[in-house]
Amino acid sequence: MIDLLVTVGSGVIGLTVIGFAGGALLQYASKAFKVDGNPLVESIDELLPQTQCGQCGHPGCKPYAEAIAHGESINRCPPGGQTTVDRIASLLGVESLPLDADTAAADQDLVALIIEEECIGCTKCIQACPVDAIVGAAKLMHTVIVDDCTGCDLCIDPCPVDCIDMVERPKAADYWTPIHPKVISTDRFGQIEMQHG
Numbered sequence: 001m002i003d004l005l006v007t008v009g010s011g012v013i014g015l016t017v018i019g020f021a022g023g024a025l026l027q028y029a030s031k032a033f034k035v036d037g038n039p040l041v042e043s044i045d046e047l048l049p050q051t052q053c054g055q056c057g058h059p060g061c062k063p064y065a066e067a068i069a070h071g072e073s074i075n076r077c078p079p080g081g082q083t084t085v086d087r088i089a090s091l092l093g094v095e096s097l098p099l100d101a102d103t104a105a106a107d108q109d110l111v112a113l114i115i116e117e118e119c120i121g122c123t124k125c126i127q128a129c130p131v132d133a134i135v136g137a138a139k140l141m142h143t144v145i146v147d148d149c150t151g152c153d154l155c156i157d158p159c160p161v162d163c164i165d166m167v168e169r170p171k172a173a174d175y176w177t178p179i180h181p182k183v184i185s186t187d188r189f190g191q192i193e194m195q196h197g
């Protein structure tokens with residue numbers, strides 16, 4: 001009888017230890033291998049331009065990525081353009097759609113241009129810019145960093161003096177022309193000889 005109790009007791013203790021060890025292992029695994037959010041949403045969000053402009057009808061790029069992951073149309077991002085639509089379509093394995101935007105604006109690559117003579121330095125455009133492409137200081141003139149501007153036009157409405165226009169992005173020159181000094185080396189040497197001789 002005592003042998004039976006010892007056998008049953010050791011079996012119960014053994015199973016209890018195994019249960020606690022298995023529980024601790026599962027808890028560790030749940031923390032170590034935890035996936036934050038939906039990996040598909042993260043992948044879509046990485047393809048979006050991160051302008052947070054709201055032109056897609058969502059308050060930012062991450063909410064739009066979540067909506068796409070749940071079946072919303074992939075072609076509502078004007079700052080990303082057709083290239084972004086094509087990349088998202090490739091990621092999802094679906095057919096690419098034409099960009100759902102004003103075709104005249106979509107065909108042009110627009111950037112903001114501040115008419116500096118009219119700027120009063122209110123900083124409202126700086127606060128509205130989602131990509132920090134506007135520089136300036138309070139009560140001083142502001143300007144746009146063209147390479148950083150995405151053309152989202154979120155800076156236009158806050159401007160109290162209407163000194164911001166959307167213009168076509170300037171094209172880079174196909175070649176570089178060096179600037180030559182007006183005095184060439186032979187002239188310089190000639191001037192030096194005249195001074196010493």
